Amino acid sequence: MASKDNSVNIKEALPKSARSYHHGDLRAAVISAGLKRLGEGDARELGLRALARDVGVSATALYRHFPDKEALLDALAEEGLRRLGALQAQAWLKAGGGRAGFKATGIAYVRFAHDEPALFRLSFTRQMPERKGEEGDGGEVAYNLLRAGVGEVFPAESVDAAALHAWALVHGLAMLILDRRVAWDEAMVARVVGLTFGGVD
């Protein structure tokens, strides 16, 4: 139960702390390094070796913590979803909930994609590992907020369709911006999101 806990500490891979064999919680360190690398521009091809070098460990050491590279990327993706959820929750609160709050979560979604393009892309451009059913996957916060928001804004209509509509809108906007199909322009984003999410500015 409590053994498979993720949720990275951004504490720079605590040099000497709790469960520390040789390195001191490598798993967290390598994820942290991966996030940093994704944050900078040199995203594409974050190689397994480069990542290991960042952390000061030899490449194959990572295989003690992840079965393969895909698993490592999955972990990074999960952390991305968690951060997205946190930003949305924050936006919702700051706007005081309701219609305005819902719109704010939508804008936060797109802004996150713009601010962390590599992380966002990694988080979503990845075949879902077919949920077992339980086990939080980091995207939960975002999804619950979505449902709640939809419930408030479209109380009468089909929640399923409306929720999917809202999600697809912001996700498409984010993707089109990431792939340079449309230029980043926050005012424009706000207007477009407003068309569906309603609410005042």
Next chain:
Amino acid sequence: MASKDNSVNIKEALPKSARSYHHGDLRAAVISAGLKRLGEGDARELGLRALARDVGVSATALYRHFPDKEALLDALAEEGLRRLGALQAQAWLKAGGGRAGFKATGIAYVRFAHDEPALFRLSFTRQMPERKGEEGDGGEVAYNLLRAGVGEVFPAESVDAAALHAWALVHGLAMLILDRRVAWDEAMVARVVGLTFGGVD
């Protein structure tokens, strides 16, 4: 002008025809092979070598026709956009234009993504090569249809915002389906698209 013409002939790489040195228009053959491979499931990592083998030529031969792998992928992506545009145009006509036609183009967009996931992803998940300004890029048909449709459905509102809204909606829907965030369900897609695109069933 007429020298850089793409637009692949699907004629199985015409064995003996016009400009045929050793192979007989390899460029077209390799693109065709790439599309086939994308069409089947074995999409991920369509390797340069495997592609060359498909076509019966040795790997480095491809470099006579494409500066590097990226360029090859760009060509495939362009063909994908062309096909998408064609399907949308067809859907528009069959529905008789107008609101219903516009909605049909939206549904066609998502259906294309579902039917050709690898090709769709490749076509869009690729940094735009910063248009020179002229030079059709295959996505033109789709974009023009979008503007025209928006003009008919939202004559009063801001065309820019409405067009972006419509595009983002279908694109997001497509992406979420591709990445298994939501299940493919044509009826649901039609309903969601209808929320924005309006029009009868």
Next chain:
DNA sequence: CCATCATGTTTCCACTGTAAACATAGTGAG
């Protein structure tokens, strides 16, 4: 007929993910 050039082949290299064998460092039982 031959020089040229477009096309294709061979060979090679740096780099990648990862398997296998080995090394080491903490831990718990006797």
Next chain:
DNA sequence: CTCACTATGTTTACAGTGGAAACATGATGG
């Protein structure tokens, strides 16, 4: 305390990748 055990990390090795360089060949135009 000691010693086997296990979790962690290192070295080495290998197949596969995209791509450069040198060489081969076949069409073509003077």
